[in-house]
Amino acid sequence: MTEFTPLASLVGGMMIGLSAVLLMLWEGRIAGISGIAGRLLPPYRDGAFLSRFGFVVGLVAAPLAMIAISGIEVSQTVSSNIPLMIAAGLLVGFGSVWGNGCTSGHGVCGLSRLSARSIVATGVFMATAIVTVFLVRHVIGA
Amino acid sequence: MSFLVNLALGLLFGAGLVVSGMSDPAKVLNFLDLFGTWDPSLAFVMGGAVMVAFVGYRLVLTRAEPIVGDRFHLPTRSDIDARIVAGPAIFGIGWGLGGFCPGPALTALGLGATGTLAFIPAMILGMWAARLVAEGTAAPRTA
Numbered sequence: 001m002t003e004f005t006p007l008a009s010l011v012g013g014m015m016i017g018l019s020a021v022l023l024m025l026w027e028g029r030i031a032g033i034s035g036i037a038g039r040l041l042p043p044y045r046d047g048a049f050l051s052r053f054g055f056v057v058g059l060v061a062a063p064l065a066m067i068a069i070s071g072i073e074v075s076q077t078v079s080s081n082i083p084l085m086i087a088a089g090l091l092v093g094f095g096s097v098w099g100n101g102c103t104s105g106h107g108v109c110g111l112s113r114l115s116a117r118s119i120v121a122t123g124v125f126m127a128t129a130i131v132t133v134f135l136v137r138h139v140i141g142a
Numbered sequence: 143m144s145f146l147v148n149l150a151l152g153l154l155f156g157a158g159l160v161v162s163g164m165s166d167p168a169k170v171l172n173f174l175d176l177f178g179t180w181d182p183s184l185a186f187v188m189g190g191a192v193m194v195a196f197v198g199y200r201l202v203l204t205r206a207e208p209i210v211g212d213r214f215h216l217p218t219r220s221d222i223d224a225r226i227v228a229g230p231a232i233f234g235i236g237w238g239l240g241g242f243c244p245g246p247a248l249t250a251l252g253l254g255a256t257g258t259l260a261f262i263p264a265m266i267l268g269m270w271a272a273r274l275v276a277e278g279t280a281a282p283r284t285a
Contacts, residue, residue, distance in 0.1 A: 012162020013190025021198030028208035058152020091236025093268025099229020125234035132238025
């Protein structure tokens with residue numbers, strides 16, 4: 001069980017939305033994490049490497065900075081099943097780049113722009129994720 | 143300068159993921175578990191983010207150009223091809239297995255859980271493979 005947190009989740013979501021809007025204002029780019037992280041490795045086609053690198057450093061540093069400044073605890077439960085997490089990582093990495101986006105690029109930025117491709121993509125990844133969790137938890141019973 | 147601005151925006155995005163609870167895969171998996179321990183929080187995250195971006199993008203895009211750079215890089219395609227279905231389908235299976243999508247996984251990296259440390263290199267490898275395959279198949283048309 002996890003606690004339902006409507007207010008914190010709404011506020012956190014608005015921070016994510018604000019970051020996406022400011023990135024568009026600053027350099028005219030979509031805040032899609034798979035697009036940003038996927039272009040950290042070569043080949044490099046444009047001059048935006050330092051921008052992308054900066055954004056990823058910020059993402060990684062965020063919880064550490066919050067812990068250091070406010071002393072809050074960041075609790076998380078990550079599966080320690082290594083083969084499962086490697087398989088999950090490969091699928092998430094390949095699928096998000098193959099489909100030109102993930103929860104941020106399609107889910108947040110794309111839906112906000114009412115993009116037909118993003119609406120389809122979001123519907124599809126929500127559906128396969130829900131089916132996967134159903135199979136893992138209620139059919140296989142892991 | 144762009145490095146520092148992006149660093150700040152990454153911090154804001156990452157802080158949003160932590161505040162919203164999405165850096166915890168358990169919360170994501172419980173959102174996806176409609177028929178079990180359902181936690182609707184993720185819908186509020188998406189709702190909050192889309193509300194702000196829906197309004198904010200419209201305001202920003204009234205400008206002729208962004209603050210730096212020559213133009214807004216907006217996706218223009220609207221066709222529904224096989225990749226826009228197959229990619230998200232594959233991504234969703236991985237998301238349902240691990241509870242991590244790319245943003246929250248990167249945010250979790252510094253917390254150093256074993257599962258995260260296994261997930262991240264695999265994700266980067268998967269991303270790289272998809273780019274190489276995509277650019278390999280696209281190359282003959284653009285050459």
